[in-house]
Amino acid sequence: MVFLKTLKALGAILISLMILTFINGCGRQEISTIKKPLPPPESQQIEKTPDPVTIEITAVGDFLMHMPVVYSSWNPEKKDYNFASQLTDVEKYLSAPDITIANLETRLAGKENGGYSGYPQFNCPEQLALGMKEVGIDVVTTANNHSLDRGFDGLLTTLENLESAGLKPVGNYKTEQDRRPLVMEVKKVKIGILNYTYSTNGIPIPEGKDYAIDIIDLDSMKKDINYLQNQQTDLIIAYLHFGTEYQRQPNQFQKDLVSNLFNMGVDVIFGDHPHVLQPLDMQQNNFVIYSLGNFISNQRWQYSDSGVIVNVTIKKDFTSNTCKITEVDYIPTWVHVYWEEGKKKYRVVPVEKAISDYEDEQDNTISKSDYLRLKEVWQETTLLLNNNEDNILPRAVH
């Protein structure tokens, strides 16, 4: 009975819809014959202020390309390196934001420039640039203590390889004329990006080429910030290569530099170099994470085997012409090393999802000991980074 009633009711709705469509169809024709009112004269037209927009800016730490990581990206069928394959599990978190920034802690100087190598003087196959682009990275920071690992020529080739892959490098420059902060415009919002390093590992910057690498120096930083302010940028980001390696707390130099830059007008600071995570903090409406940790590396020990994807959401209000940070969260990551068809593989995994995949028996590459380490990484990362005062917590990923 109930079924029959439902059927009848459905039939009635269908007929009413058909009638309505018919009436509407006729009506539309009539409306189209009505003369449109003339637009007001140009002087009376008020330019509409755009609605507020939100932009998501994401940063990850070091691409510290040790040779075991490089070798494991080799695809024997295609006879080529495939670095994107190591980032498949995090691709959606890198490609979805409006701007994604990563640090290139190696050189892409070409094999002919002294061969490929890992620590202490890095040189990675240039296919890394294609892999970074493929997974959604937009901006690559190049000012770090490995900027001169293959000399000035290596610096130039690295920039060419990044640019030809469609990435925007910042921190290293080919010429004096090129040396200026990066400005990106997204949804009518202007964002300035700066990148500096504390050193070049004792390798001197070639004479007359001081423009090639942005070194931490308050005077030149002030000039760069002024340049961005004159460009009327809505937000200034500084990505700093600084801190003490393997220390999980910032040192006094880092703290002082961060507060100086905030006072000068920087809004967001992403730090790296320590190869472990360091805390994050909101200071007034400014955000800092002192160290993003390693994103991918062969440093397999506690704290260096993990990192984070940090997401900063900003909102621009065109009426008041203000731009504010509205939300910050993070995704803990871990470098998973496993064996596949007798070959050692590396991949970056989101910690929470890898834990649930193991528990749900969805991923047989994760061993029991991987699982136990993942649980520790979750604890270590959230204990260090959770900031309830500013409501900065991990983003749920499943």
Ligand SMILES: [Zn+2]
């Ligand atoms: Zn470094």
